[in-house]
Amino acid sequence: MGKFMVMKEIVRVAPLSVAKILAVIYFFLGAFTSPLTSILPQDLSHPRGPTGFSFIMPFIYAIMGFILTICFAGLYNFLAKRIGGVRFQTVEREVQQTVSADTPLPVSRD
Numbered sequence: 001m002g003k004f005m006v007m008k009e010i011v012r013v014a015p016l017s018v019a020k021i022l023a024v025i026y027f028f029l030g031a032f033t034s035p036l037t038s039i040l041p042q043d044l045s046h047p048r049g050p051t052g053f054s055f056i057m058p059f060i061y062a063i064m065g066f067i068l069t070i071c072f073a074g075l076y077n078f079l080a081k082r083i084g085g086v087r088f089q090t091v092e093r094e095v096q097q098t099v100s101a102d103t104p105l106p107v108s109r110d
Contacts, residue, residue, distance in 0.1 A: 015073035030061030
């Protein structure tokens with residue numbers, strides 16, 4: 001089995017596909033951090049509990065993450081055309097796999 005190194009470059013990202021994934025990540029980030037920040041007292045002499053605002057923060061995180069990711073993905077595409085995209089190195093390896101005629105081929109979603 002041989003292997004060889006390949007240098008690849010991301011020249012364009014699909015803004016909507018990236019934004020959907022990051023919106024979910026930001027939702028869970030907001031769901032985790034909002035309760036923590038709402039119960040931590042800003043002043044030790046005035047402890048406070050969760051507020052209604054802490055329950056909508058995950059949705060605000062998700063919406064803002066979605067919008068900003070679309071903007072930054074567009075900016076990435078703009079800059080990648082002019083100065084080049086992110087380069088990364090991969091390793092190609094031979095894999096022995098038994099495939100029957102009935103096995104469907106993988107399909108790309110983009």
